[in-house]
Each structure stands twice: as C-alpha cells, then as structure tokens.
Amino acid sequence: MTLTTDPPPPPDSTTATINGGTTSDLNPEPPFPTPPEELRVPISWPEDGNLNIDWIHNLISSFDWSSRNLSPSQLPSIFPVQVFDSLVLTASKMLHKEPNCVTIDPFRNNPDSSDSATATAAAATVVVVGDVHGQLHDLMFLLRDAGYPSEDRIFVFNGDYVDRGAWGLETFLLLLAWKVFMPHNIYLLRGNHESKYCTSVYGFEKEVMVKYGDKGKHVYRKCLMCFEGLPLASIIAGRVYTAHGGLFRSVTVTPSKRLKGKKNRKINLNSDSKILSLGSLEELAKARRSVLDPPWEGTNLIPGDVLWSDPSKSPGLAPNKERGIGLLWGPDCTEEFLKKYQLKLIIRSHEGPDAREKRDGFDGMAEGYTIDHIVESGKLVTVFSAPDYPQFQATKERYNNKGAYVVLEPPNYDNPIFHEFSAVTPRPKVNPYYDFEDVIDSDEELDLTSMVTS
Numbered sequence: 224m225t226l227t228t229d230p231p232p233p234p235d236s237t238t239a240t241i242n243g244g245t246t247s248d249l250n251p252e253p254p255f256p257t258p259p260e261e262l263r264v265p266i267s268w269p270e271d272g273n274l275n276i277d278w279i280h281n282l283i284s285s286f287d288w289s290s291r292n293l294s295p296s297q298l299p300s301i302f303p304v305q306v307f308d309s310l311v312l313t314a315s316k317m318l319h320k321e322p323n324c325v326t327i328d329p330f331r332n333n334p335d336s337s338d339s340a341t342a343t344a345a346a347a348t349v350v351v352v353g354d355v356h357g358q359l360h361d362l363m364f365l366l367r368d369a370g371y372p373s374e375d376r377i378f379v380f381n382g383d384y385v386d387r388g389a390w391g392l393e394t395f396l397l398l399l400a401w402k403v404f405m406p407h408n409i410y411l412l413r414g415n416h417e418s419k420y421c422t423s424v425y426g427f428e429k430e431v432m433v434k435y436g437d438k439g440k441h442v443y444r445k446c447l448m449c450f451e452g453l454p455l456a457s458i459i460a461g462r463v464y465t466a467h468g469g470l471f472r473s474v475t476v477t478p479s480k481r482l483k484g485k486k487n488r489k490i491n492l493n494s495d496s497k498i499l500s501l502g503s504l505e506e507l508a509k510a511r512r513s514v515l516d517p518p519w520e521g522t523n524l525i526p527g528d529v530l531w532s533d534p535s536k537s538p539g540l541a542p543n544k545e546r547g548i549g550l551l552w553g554p555d556c557t558e559e560f561l562k563k564y565q566l567k568l569i570i571r572s573h574e575g576p577d578a579r580e581k582r583d584g585f586d587g588m589a590e591g592y593t594i595d596h597i598v599e600s601g602k603l604v605t606v607f608s609a610p611d612y613p614q615f616q617a618t619k620e621r622y623n624n625k626g627a628y629v630v631l632e633p634p635n636y637d638n639p640i641f642h643e644f645s646a647v648t649p650r651p652k653v654n655p656y657y658d659f660e661d662v663i664d665s666d667e668e669l670d671l672t673s674m675v676t677s
C-alpha cells in the first residue's frame with residue numbers, strides 16, 4: 224500500500240473573499256477563489272443609472288470568470304440582487320414600451336443625407352441571431368465575432384435566451400445590459416422559452432432558484448415580468464421580417480351570417496373545422512403579448528403562433544399538431560406574406576438539430592441555418608445560434624452542430640450572409656437544472672393544460 228503523494232493544499236488558500244476580507248465561520252457558502260484584480264466585483268449599479276461600455280465589458284468578464292470559477296450559488300456575490308433589480312426594472316420599462324413588431328431603420332442615423340451613396344455608406348449593418356439557450360460562452364464569442372452592438376451595427380435577437388443551457392440567467396442579463404446601454408442598437412424579441420411554462424420544464428426556473436437561493440423566487444418572478452414585455456417580431460429596413468417561430472393566423476372577428484348585425488361574433492379558433500387564413504401586420508400590432516404563456520386556445524392566438532409556429536413544405540396553414548400550439552405554414556403563405564408587405568426575406572429560428580431530426584423534407588441544423596422556402600418574392604430562412612446543442616444530452620452521440628448568425632448589409636438588407644461558428648471549448652463543467660434524460664428533447668407534446676394562459 225502506498226501513500227498518496229499529492230501535496231497538501233496551501234494554507235489559507237481558500238479564505239480570501241471577493242472583497243479582500245476573510246470568510247466568516249457563519250457563512251454557509253463554500254469559500255471561493257479570489258477574482259483577478261482587473262474585475263470590478265461585486266458589480267454595482269451606476270449612481271446616475273447610465274451604463275457605459277466599461278460597465279458592459281466588466282460584466283462580460285465577470286460572468287465569464289464566475290461561470291468558470293464559482294459555484295452557481297455564488298453568483299450573487301458577483302451580481303447582487305439589488306443590481307439585478309435595477310437592470311431588470313430599467314430594461315423591462317424599455318421593452319414594454321416597444322411595439323409588438325419593432326421597426327428597425329438602419330438608415331435613421333443619417334436622416335438628412337440626400338445622397339443615396341453617402342446614406343448607404345453610413346447605414347448600419349444588421350445582425351440577426353437565433354436561439355441561444357443559456358450557452359453564455361458561445362454568445363460571448365458570437366458578439367466578439369460579429370462585432371459588438373454600435374452605431375454601425377444593430378442586433379436583432381430572435382428569442383430563446385434561456386432554458387436547457389446552464390447560464391440562461393447570465394445570458395439574459397448580459398443582453399438586457401446591452402439593451403439598456405444601447406436601446407436602439409439591439410432588439411430582443413421573445414422566444415417560446417421566455418414563458419412560465421417552458422422555464423418550469425426546461426431548467427431556467429431551477430437555475431434561478433439555485434443561483435439566488437432565498438431571493439430566487441423574486442428573481443424568477445421579475446424575469447417572467449420582463450419576458451412578458453419582450454416584443455414579438457421585427458421588420459428590418461422595410462425588407463425583412465423576423466420572429467422566433469414565424470407567421471401567424473388572422474384572428475379577425477367576422478360577423479356570422481345568422482347573427483349579422485348582432486353583437487355575437489364568430490372567431491377563427493385553432494380547430495380543424497375552421498378555415499385558417501394568414502394574419503396581417505395590423506393584427507400583429509394589436510395582439511396582447513403581455514401574457515406569461517401565450518394561449519393555445521381562445522382569441523389571443525397571435526403571440527402563440529409567432530413564437531411556436533414552423534414552416535412546412537406543404538401548402539396552406541394548418542395547426543402545428545407536433546407542438547400542440549402554433550401553426551405550420553407552407554411556401555404559398557411565405558409568398559403571400561412577402562408579397563403583401565413588399566418584403567424579401569423572413570428570418571426565423573426555433574428549430575435546433577434535435578427538432579430538425581424529426582422533420583421530413585427539411586435540412587438538418589448542422590450548419591446553424593437552413594433555407595426553407597424559395598418563392599417568387601424572396602426567401603424564408605431558419606437561423607439557430609447555439610452550437611453543440613443541447614448542452615446536456617442523454618445520448619453519447621452529439622449533434623455537434625455549428626451555430627450561425629445572419630448579417631444583412633445596406634442598401635438592400637435582403638441578401639442574408641450566414642456566419643457559422645463552433646462551440647467554445649472546453650465548456651465549463653456544470654450540473655444541468657432539469658432532468659434532461661426524462662424531459663423530451665424537443666418542444667413537442669407539451670402538457671398544454673398546465674400552461675398559464677390568463
């Protein structure tokens with residue numbers, strides 16, 4: 224029998240705290256390593272409430288460091304709940320004020336430029352990003368790779384910031400910080416995972432509870448309130464429509480023949496017996512998006528469609544039976560929508576490599592994007608920005624997919640340039656926040672009855 228030759232740990236190596244003091248014996252938290260001197264932690268909220276680029280960079284470095292060196296429950300020592308409150312309150316106010324479909328005008332910084340060549344030269348590039356799903360390090364790479372939001376570069380995120388990945392909270396907070404810093408240079412749309420139902424099944428709720436402990440319920444509730452404020456869609460330069468899921472039905476109330484002139488009205492519901500027709504941007508503008516879970520029945524169906532629908536290779540509109548909510552829409556609907564609004568491109572997200580594995584006729588998501596419909600007026604594409612997804616997977620064989628983002632350049636913004644990227648390795652080792660072996664690996668077969676639809 225031989226004795227272990229491992230050296231003993233250096234004395235006092237674990238007593239330093241982030242404030243340079245020492246851990247109290249009463250502190251039940253495990254001690255943590257000293258952060259590098261260049262990090263200004265714990266993060267504090269600026270007295271004047273104005274974030275600047277240094278604050279953002281410090282936040283990025285601090286989240287990167289804490290994700291690699293601290294246990295999840297030590298996050299509040301880096302990002303105190305008071306700072307969380309200030310950030311989320313400020314961002315929520317901004318987001319709630321945005322319309323359901325935000326208009327992005329990349330020329331607006333040069334309103335008086337009469338020379339079109341000059342206007343084009345000074346117009347901003349637009350970057351469209353798909354699902355991120357809590358893969359913080361991959362998002363950090365994407366932002367560096369594409370170039371940070373600036374007067375020359377406007378970002379549109381298509382939602383699904385949280386769930387599945389282990390850093391949904393940091394991911395969402397980082398994006399909120401950018402939003403507060405540059406509200407007109409980054410737009411955050413809602414994904415189907417920004418909801419009470421999805422976050423209770425796919426990990427985000429538990430993640431928040433583990434990270435913020437006795438303040439967890441408060442933090443989770445504030446996140447849900449913020450999710451309710453996220454806009455649903457965007458129109459870029461009058462040419463491109465983006466949304467997480469995609470197109471949506473008309474919910475126009477049509478007087479029934481028999482009850483003509485009466486107050487009773489007939490409404491198109493999500494049922495096979497009713498004829499579905501494509502919704503208009505006017506209807507989208509009027510939809511009530513401030514719901515914890517977009518309803519799958521009743522009259523407020525547009526948010527559920529925009530967040531949950533998928534394209535189909537078959538023509539027409541049909542209920543999305545696989546998901547139990549939202550629609551399937553065919554190339555004819557893509558054409559109808561593009562033509563009606565003189566658009567050239569639809570960029571949606573929502574389908575990762577796992578979802579695409581089960582879809583006949585569609586390309587997989589190995590490259591992080593697919594071109595789904597090519598029609599007379601333009602194209603429909605899917606972009607997915609979480610590489611090596613999902614972070615936790617029950618089978619040994621991984622999809623090893625790349626992530627992608629879309630760059631749209633002036634003056635036309637209608638020719639998508641796809642940038643692919645691989646996952647940042649090694650990904651820090653952490654425990655998942657949901658039972659990834661038992662929870663179905665796609666968003667299908669939802670227990671809709673447990674959704675909060677009021």
Ligand SMILES: [Mn+2]
Pocket residue numbers: 354383414415416467572573574
């Ligand atoms: Mn989705």
